[in-house]
Amino acid sequence: MPNAASPRPQGEKPRRILFTGGGSAGHVSVNLALIPLLQSQGWNAMYMGSSDGIEKQLIGRLDDVAYYGISTGKLRRYVDLQNVKDPFRVVKGVYQAYRLIRKLRPDVVFSKGGFVSVPVVLGAWLNRVPVIIHESDLTPGLANRIANPFARKVCVTFGETASVIKGGKAVHIGPVVRSELLRGNALQGLQWSKLLPGKPVLLIMGGSLGAKSINGAVRRNLPRLTQTYQIIHLCGKGELDESCSGVKGYRQYEYVHDELPDLVACAEIVISRAGSNSIFEFLAMRKPMLLVPLSRNASRGDQILNAESFRKAGFCEVLQEEELTDEAFLAALGRLYADREAIRARMREHGGGASAADAIAVLIRENSLR
Structure with missing residues (x-):
């Protein structure tokens, strides 16, 4: 290079x-x-x-x-x-x-x-x-x-x-990783989102336009999710759900800009689509991922290939959109959380170059x- x-x-x-x-x-x-x-x-x-x-x-x-x-x-x-x-x-x-x-x-x-x-x-x-x-x-x-x-x-x-x-x-x-993402401060992320240290943070990112299937799975399962996690949910433009605004430990935003590095820094694990830029940035920040790629009905299948490449490397769990039932979602998330330290170790071995x-x-x- x-x-x-x-x-x-x-x-x-x-x-x-x-x-x-x-x-x-x-x-x-x-x-x-x-x-x-x-x-x-x-x-x-x-x-x-x-x-x-x-x-x-x-x-x-x-x-x-x-x-x-x-x-x-x-x-x-x-x-x-x-x-x-x-x-x-x-x-x-x-x-x-x-x-x-x-x-x-x-x-x-x-x-x-x-x-x-x-x-x-x-x-x-x-x-x-x-x-x-x-x-x-x-x-x-x-x-x-x-x-x-x-x-x-x-x-x-x-x-x-x-x-x-x-x-x-x-x-x-x-991969090209935005340098500012690597300078995130976990404490500032918790303070900005008004969350507390000590309980793991789950970050959900569905892209700038959001991901309705992921948003739905998260919100349907909020009572169970908030038993284990505090949640920062970047749900996409026009996708806020005011009926969830009073749930303790749940924060939802359409989109964030300058605060993003700090919010990622304070996250223990991440749920995301499988766009290449995002998943390589999570890899650089050593964030274990549950990836829900866009289906072939809504794309050319590139995210499915990206996710499979990361799954083979041991960096993530993958759940196809057609398989996104509440039971499968919670099971995949549970496996990810249980395996998070081993995943982070594999990410460290990958290095940066x-x-x-x-x-x-x-x-x-x-x-x-x-």
């Missing part, structure tokens, strides 16, 4: 990088880790995504990052009337991206994927701007498969992914226009 990129030499004109990726928080998190790093090395960072997606909200919290919204269309795998309109939105987005990139003149484009990234990658290619793609999952997503022919390099998290990337473009980078973010920064500099 390359050594960390050095800061910009004195007197050198700042390089410009355009980031893209969105549709979900998972398609933004790697960019959130890279932007401050590259800014510290003298890069001017810009971002291009949808006009009203979650990426705009998340990037809007950063300093000195100009945001440019364009038209986007969702890449669906199911029948929907919007499928008729979305190709026109994508074409419009490509034209907007082309015009903006021609004006902004970035030295390189870094794409995290998601359907919002496709027009940006095509607009960059039309302007002869180098593109680097990041693929978190074990198998490439549809957006990244479309974008691959127009990219110079594809950074992959799992080593096995390199074999399915055409053109010899794959570079095994490993060199910084993937630093390696990507080197790759970006080496493949930029100057």
